[in-house]
Amino acid sequence: IRPFSTATTYAVTLICTDFDCPDLSNNIGNACDDGDSNTVNDEIDANCDCIGIPMATNDEACIATELVCGVPIVQTTAGASQSLPPITCENFTAAQAFDVWFTFTADGTSSYIINDIATSDLVLEAFSSDGCGDLTSIDCADIPETIDFGVLAAGVYYVRAYAYSNFAPPYDINIQLDCVNNNAATLNGTVNWNSSCGDRPATVGFYTPGTATLVATYNTTIAANGTFSIADVATGTFDVIVKVQGYLAKGIQDVVIAAGDNSLAVGAIKNGNINNDGAVNIFDVSLINAAFNTSVGNPAYNPLADLNCDGNINIFDISILNASFNQSGATAPLN
Template sequence: IVGPIDGNTDAEVSIVGENDQSCFTSGEFAPATFCPPSNDEACNATPIFCGDTIVQNYQGATLSETCGGGSGVADVWFIFTADGTQTYTIADVGPGFFDAVVGLYQGDDCGNLVSVAPCADSPESYSVTAAGTYYFYIRPWSIFTTNLTGNVSLTCTPFDCPGVGNIGDACDDGDAGTVNDEISADCECVGTPQVANDEACTAISLACGDSLSGLSFDGSTQSFDDACFGSGTGDVWFSFVADGLQVYEISETSSSNVVVDLWIGDECGDLTNVLSCSDNPETLTVGTAGTYYFRVRPFSTATTLAVELNCIDFAANDEACSATALACGDTLSGLSFAGATQSFDDECTGSGTADVWMSFVSDGTQTYEIAEISSSNVVIDLWSGDDCGNLTAVTDCENFPETIEVIDAGTYYFRIRPFSTATTYAVTLICTDFDCPDLSNNIGNACDDGDSNTVND
C-alpha cells in the first residue's frame, strides 16, 4: 500500500525487499485515483469569511449538483453567513485560464437548499445583502480543467447607507400607494406614486376624438407576464366603448418605442385578447360593438407615451356585399382605407388589419385585368360567386404583382388589404378582346384540343 499521497503532488517511491534489501526499485509515482476533497458535498462545505481567498483543488471531487453547461463532472462547496449589514460578494477569482460554473444556494439545512440565483458561467460571482446562510457551488466548466486549482474569495463591503442598504436597492416605504420603492441617495426608502391607470380596472376612459400626450410610465407596474418582445416591465391602460356604428381607431402616437395590446370584455377583470404584442403599427382598428381595453407597455426604456382615439364612418366598400362595382376602363385613385375593417382572418403575410372590396362582371368574351396600381404596399385576393356572402377564392394573398387576369364569365370580387401601414390605394379594370375570339381565349393560354393523345394543349 502506498499512501495516502496528497492529490496535488507527485511522490518519489522506493520499494525494498524485506528479506533481501539489495533488491529494490524506485521511481516517480502519481496516484491514479484521488480521495475527494473535504468540501465535496454541501454538508461538508468549507467555511469562508470576509477577506478570505482560498485555493481549491478539484481532483477527486464528484458531481453533486447538475447546474449550468460544460462537461465538468466535479464540484465543491463553500459556506458563509451574511449578517445583513453589508454586501457579500463571493467569486471564483482565477487563475485566468480556469473556467468554472458557479451557483448560489441558501438554507439552514444543508440537505435542503434553495437556489438564490441561476447558475452562471460569466460572471462567476454573486452579491447578496440579505442575512442568511449561503452555499457557493463551483464546478470546473470542462473535464480538462478538473486537475487545475482555482481560487475562491469572499469580499464584504459596508452598505452605502448603514442599517438601510445600498443606494438603488429595492425596499418597502410602507406606502401601499407607491411602487418601485428603492433606497435614494439620501439613504431613504422612496417609492413612486402608482399611476392611476396601472390596471385594466382603472383604465382611463377615452371618447371619440380624444388625444392625450405627454403621459408618463412612471409609477406603472407589469399587469401580467406577456409573451411580447422587449424588456419593458410596466404598462398602462385605456378603455373605450364601440357602438358598432363606426370604426374606432386607437393609436399610440408618440415617438416612444412601445408594444400595444387590445382586449374586450364587460368585466375589467375577465378580458379576452383581441390583438396582442403589436409593435408596428401601434394602431388598432375595430368595428364591432363592445367595451375595449388598450394596453401600452414600453418596448424597453420608454418613459412617455401618447394615445389617440379616432372614430370614422365605415368604408362604403368594407365588405364584399357592399363592393364598389367596376366597369371596363374604370380607374379609381386616391382611395382611402379609413373606416375599413378586416372581413376575415386571412393567411396572407403582413400585419395590415383592414380590407376593401371591388366587384366586376366578366361576360366571357374578353380578358379582364384588375390591378391595384398605387405605390402602396398591399395584398390582394380575387373571389367569384353569384352570392356575395358565399364566395370561392380564385387566387389569394398576392403581393407582387398586384394584377390578376380572368377570361371566364362570372361575377368577381377583388379584395385589397394593406400589407402593413398603407393608408391609400388605387384600382383599375382593363378589358381586352381575345387574341382568338372564336376560341374565346388568348394565344399561349391552356386549352383542350379534344384529342386524348395530345398533351400541353
C-alpha cells in the first residue's frame, strides 16, 4: 500500500473465505472439468462433485430415448445434428433444428402430456409413426414447451426437441412424460372386526377365478372402523383373498373390478392367527400362553395375542382363540 503522505496511518484487514469445496479449490455452481469428453456444461454440484450433462446420443428418431411415465430425462443438445428441417410452430420458425429424439408407446386409453421443465427456449414436435422411418407430425409447442395429447390411439409416438435460436449452442433439456390412466380402478373395502384393535396391516390378493394363479398382491391398512382403500388395482374378474394381520384370511369369489370406484364387503373375519401362518393351532396357543397375564407396557405383552384388544391378555383372549382353533384361512384356489 502506498500512502498519500508520510503522516498517514492505514489499518488493513485481510478477510479469507474458505471454498465451498476445499478439496476442489472451487465453489458450488462454478465451472469445472469432470474429465469426461462425453459431457458438457460441467459444474460443481451441491455434493462438491464435478458433474457434466451427457452429450446427445439420441439425435435420430431410430435411436430415440425411451420415455417412462413420470421419470424426467436430463440431457443436452450438444453433439446433435439436424435430422429434419425446423417447422413453423406458434408462428415462429427456428433458423435450424439440431434435434434430439424421444419415444413412448401409448396404450389407447391413457392420456399423455410431455413438457420440458428446463429454462431453455425449445421447440417440441410430436409424431405418430409406422416405425421410426415413417413419421407424421401431429403437434408442436414453443412457449410453453408443453404438448397435452389427451387420449392417444394405441401406438408408438416420437417427440423431437431442438433450440429456438439463430445459433447452435448446447441447450440443457429436462423432458418428462406424464401419463394418466383413464381406466384406473380403486378398491374400497370393509371388514367386520373389533374396532378397538386400531389400524392393522393387510394384504389383498387377486387370483384368476378358480385357480391358484396370482394376478396381483396389494398391501394396505385396515382402519379401526374396518375400511380400506387401494388405488390403481387391476381390472377384470378375480377371486380375492384378504389377509389382515392376526386374523385368518377371507376369500370372496368372482369379484368384478371395473374402472373407477369398486366396493367390496369382506364380512366378518376370524381372530386368533397370532403367528400369521394361515391357521389357528397349537403354535398360536403357545404364543398366547407366553404372553398370558401381561398388559400393555409389559415387555412380554404381544398385541397380536390380545385378541379382544383391551390391553390385557387373559382368559377372554383364550376364549376367542378357542372359537377359531383348528381352523384355517382361505387359500387359492377358492372352492
